[in-house]
Amino acid sequence: MQVKHLNKAYGNKQVLKDVSVEFPAGQTTVLIGPSGSGKSTILRSLNLLVTPDNGTFDFNDHHVDFSQPISRKEMLEIRKDTGMVFQEYNLFPNKTVLGNVIEGPTQVLKQDKATAIKNAHEWLKKVGLDDKANAYPNELSGGQAQRVAIARAMAMEPEYLLLDEPTSALDPELELSVLKVLLALAKEQQSMVIVTHNMMFAQKVADKIVFVEDGEILYDGEAQAFFDRENQTPRMRQFIDSIM
Numbered sequence: 001m002q003v004k005h006l007n008k009a010y011g012n013k014q015v016l017k018d019v020s021v022e023f024p025a026g027q028t029t030v031l032i033g034p035s036g037s038g039k040s041t042i043l044r045s046l047n048l049l050v051t052p053d054n055g056t057f058d059f060n061d062h063h064v065d066f067s068q069p070i071s072r073k074e075m076l077e078i079r080k081d082t083g084m085v086f087q088e089y090n091l092f093p094n095k096t097v098l099g100n101v102i103e104g105p106t107q108v109l110k111q112d113k114a115t116a117i118k119n120a121h122e123w124l125k126k127v128g129l130d131d132k133a134n135a136y137p138n139e140l141s142g143g144q145a146q147r148v149a150i151a152r153a154m155a156m157e158p159e160y161l162l163l164d165e166p167t168s169a170l171d172p173e174l175e176l177s178v179l180k181v182l183l184a185l186a187k188e189q190q191s192m193v194i195v196t197h198n199m200m201f202a203q204k205v206a207d208k209i210v211f212v213e214d215g216e217i218l219y220d221g222e223a224q225a226f227f228d229r230e231n232q233t234p235r236m237r238q239f240i241d242s243i244m
């Protein structure tokens, strides 16, 4: 998966400036950078929640030129293959945990209900919450709700899982339970793109780091090298020191 030469302006504010990045399959790419730098805008471009003014997006057989209209068919196919998890787990409050997880597979993938339920239990086991299958979202802690959101996204069998600050709303002890689930997915070579401010987690999970500032990519490379002080530019060092 790759974007090239993305530009995006809101009014006269240029929020993406010629952004080109590759998100390798089977790897975890972590986007970091100060608030307002454009991380969410990049991430959302990957499942077409945001349409950059121009630039291209290549994903499997899809070639999207953002300066041209995108067909509905192509948009739906790309959305299906890129599951998104937001900071505020937006579960359906009137559905049980199981109901939340089977909704997409039955409605969108047209799985039969028995298959969807079986798969849902598998995913709930993976995130350690199968015992909550019949609970409602308001009976869950934030960490549990976010793990359900991950199970729900994964039940759609996306090729890439996209996560926008998945733990920013959580207390540290609840955060850990979510990070463990993501680390396990990374180990299984699930393709992921994660926006996070948690540098310890980034260091653990990332194959690749992309450092964004003011709509520009200041670092794009191996995670290990990013955390090696000898490779850090003064700006990278300043940012890392400010949040680590």
Ligand code: ADP
Pocket (backbone or CB within 6 Å): 010, 015, 033, 034, 035, 036, 037, 038, 039, 040, 041, 042
């Ligand atoms: P980050 O995720 O790194 O905090 P964002 O991608 O959310 O940054 O935002 C980048 C810039 O674009 C910010 O200045 C933000 O205020 C602006 N922005 C984002 N979305 C919108 C929008 N829908 N309308 C106007 N400005 C926006």
Ligand code: MG
Pocket (backbone or CB within 6 Å): 039, 040, 041, 164
């Ligand atoms: Mg953001």
